[in-house]
Amino acid sequence: MSSLTVLESGPLATIQDGGRIGQASLGIPASGACDRTSYALANRLVGNLPGAATIEVTFGGLVLHADTDLVLAITGAPCSGVPLNAPTVVKSGQVLEFGPPRTGLRTYVAVRGGLAVPAVLGSRSTDLLSGLGPAPLSSGQTLPVGCEYGPMPGVDLAPVANPPGGEVVVRVTPGPRRDWFTDAGWQSLITQSYVVSSNSNRVGVRLDGEPLERAREGELASEGMALGAIQIPPSGLPVIFLADHPVTGGYPVIAYLTTDDINTCAQLRPGQPLRLTP
Numbered sequence: 349m350s351s352l353t354v355l356e357s358g359p360l361a362t363i364q365d366g367g368r369i370g371q372a373s374l375g376i377p378a379s380g381a382c383d384r385t386s387y388a389l390a391n392r393l394v395g396n397l398p399g400a401a402t403i404e405v406t407f408g409g410l411v412l413h414a415d416t417d418l419v420l421a422i423t424g425a426p427c428s429g430v431p432l433n434a435p436t437v438v439k440s441g442q443v444l445e446f447g448p449p450r451t452g453l454r455t456y457v458a459v460r461g462g463l464a465v466p467a468v469l470g471s472r473s474t475d476l477l478s479g480l481g482p483a484p485l486s487s488g489q490t491l492p493v494g495c496e497y498g499p500m501p502g503v504d505l506a507p508v509a510n511p512p513g514g515e516v517v518v519r520v521t522p523g524p525r526r527d528w529f530t531d532a533g534w535q536s537l538i539t540q541s542y543v544v545s546s547n548s549n550r551v552g553v554r555l556d557g558e559p560l561e562r563a564r565e566g567e568l569a570s571e572g573m574a575l576g577a578i579q580i581p582p583s584g585l586p587v588i589f590l591a592d593h594p595v596t597g598g599y600p601v602i603a604y605l606t607t608d609d610i611n612t613c614a615q616l617r618p619g620q621p622l623r624l625t626p
Contacts, residue, residue, distance in 0.1 A: 358409020382614035386424035390458035393421035400462030425452030452511030511615035525600030559584025
């Protein structure tokens with residue numbers, strides 16, 4: 349069987365696929381790739397079937413050894429030292445070293461055939477919040493490659509833009525608990541420039557800035573949470589939920605991201621400025 353060996357894992361590298369969709373009523377989070385657009389592109393470039401497992405690399409640092417001849421594609425944050433947005437033949441014995449990305453945070457590595465690690469509850473995704481799925485990758489680990497795939501797409505290079513490196517502007521719509529905040533609080537949300545906190549992770553993007561003014565005190569009974577929800581904890585500072593978000597929460601959701609902007613926020617790195625606009 350074809351395989352890859354992890355020589356160095358970097359800050360964080362996990363296995364991710366399309367996630368454990370449709371099981372929130374059982375308390376099981378969806379998880380899956382944070383930047384679903386980059387994830388899907390990587391799989392399409394090597395002819396993988398939808399939902400094939402890939403590697404999600406956080407801020408480079410991954411070093412891979414090809415144990416056999418492989419075809420792979422790398423998308424998302426543009427790491428130095430590796431090809432980007434193109435199907436690439438990697439020969440047996442070749443080593444790929446992922447340097448820090450020029451912009452963005454998360455890079456996706458798809459291997460033709462998908463990564464054949466064991467599935468947990470229908471998915472091979474690592475969920476850092478619940479602990480479901482395989483553990484984050486570690487040095488010396490061997491990753492088996494599957495053998496299910498479709499035809500190659502006949503594309504030499506996908507002409508997609510790199511994640512933005514400066515201030516990012518994303519669209520939001522009012523959430524179900526908008527009325528828990530004053531009009532001044534709402535205006536603060538959609539006019540100030542936030543900074544992405546270093547406490548951000550796959551659960552959510554935490555923002556630093558001016559706290560929002562609330563119109564109501566107390567907290568909610570737990571209610572369902574969705575991908576892209578913007579929750580306001582007691583600090584008054586927004587948390588944008590990403591792939592590993594909890595299925596329920598008791599803090600008010602003031603707004604939601606539009607679908608396309610969820611992928612944009614998955615590529616934000618700590619210290620990057622962000623504006624939310626209606």
